[in-house]
Amino acid sequence: MTDESTPEPGPRADPRVYGGERARSQRTVGRDLLAAGVLAVVLAALGFPFAMLWQIVTPRVEFVVVDGGWASVETYPEGYIEGDLVFAGIGLALGILAAALAWSAMRERRGPVLLLGLVVGSVACQFVAWKIGAHEWQQFWDAVERAPVGVHMWRPPSVLFVELDPAAAWNALKVGELTVALDSLQLGALAVMALAATFTYTVCAGWSRRPSLRTDAPE
Numbered sequence: 001m002t003d004e005s006t007p008e009p010g011p012r013a014d015p016r017v018y019g020g021e022r023a024r025s026q027r028t029v030g031r032d033l034l035a036a037g038v039l040a041v042v043l044a045a046l047g048f049p050f051a052m053l054w055q056i057v058t059p060r061v062e063f064v065v066v067d068g069g070w071a072s073v074e075t076y077p078e079g080y081i082e083g084d085l086v087f088a089g090i091g092l093a094l095g096i097l098a099a100a101l102a103w104s105a106m107r108e109r110r111g112p113v114l115l116l117g118l119v120v121g122s123v124a125c126q127f128v129a130w131k132i133g134a135h136e137w138q139q140f141w142d143a144v145e146r147a148p149v150g151v152h153m154w155r156p157p158s159v160l161f162v163e164l165d166p167a168a169a170w171n172a173l174k175v176g177e178l179t180v181a182l183d184s185l186q187l188g189a190l191a192v193m194a195l196a197a198t199f200t201y202t203v204c205a206g207w208s209r210r211p212s213l214r215t216d217a218p219e
């Protein structure tokens with residue numbers, strides 16, 4: 001005989017429901033931070049091909065070594081500003097692409113923590129490319145000093161509109177000079193990729209039908 005007093009299992013007794021709740025409960029801040037950290041590291045590593053592409057596609061300024069120094073072949077070479085423009089353009093395109101890929105490939109980790117990793121990684125990517133460019137820049141001027149008179153050389157691109165010196169900023173903060181500290185933390189073109197990535201990711205979030213942004217959560 002069937003015991004009529006035994007209640008029938010309700011909807012929560014369905015193991016599929018329990019499994020779904022467990023799957024969604026696995027999203028923790030620690031896991032989100034790990035995903036954001038991995039994303040930031042991958043983007044930072046892209047700074048090396050970023051720098052190579054920037055060095056290849058940017059026109060170089062021609063110099064000639066003269067007695068007592070050097071001189072530009074052109075009177076007003078456009079290459080002085082093209083380095084910044086090309087650097088910013090590559091960062092803009094890469095920021096949009098990185099945000100779109102992060103949004104589609106990391107669906108279960110969507111949210112502000114992943115956006116933070118995207119921003120940090122974008123700044124790190126352009127920082128790495130900038131430092132590589134600065135190294136090439138220094139090597140060029142060292143070669144100019146050793147070159148004989150009459151030799152023509154082509155200056156590598158550089159980012160001019162950046163004033164980034166964390167050590168100077170820290171020293172200024174220790175003595176209470178906030179304005180001087182901020183002047184030493186001017187990212188300039190180094191912030192283009194992060195701004196593009198933030199805008200693209202925010203637009204994707206605005207079009208999402210789910211409040212949590214994740215595809216494993218109900219609409």
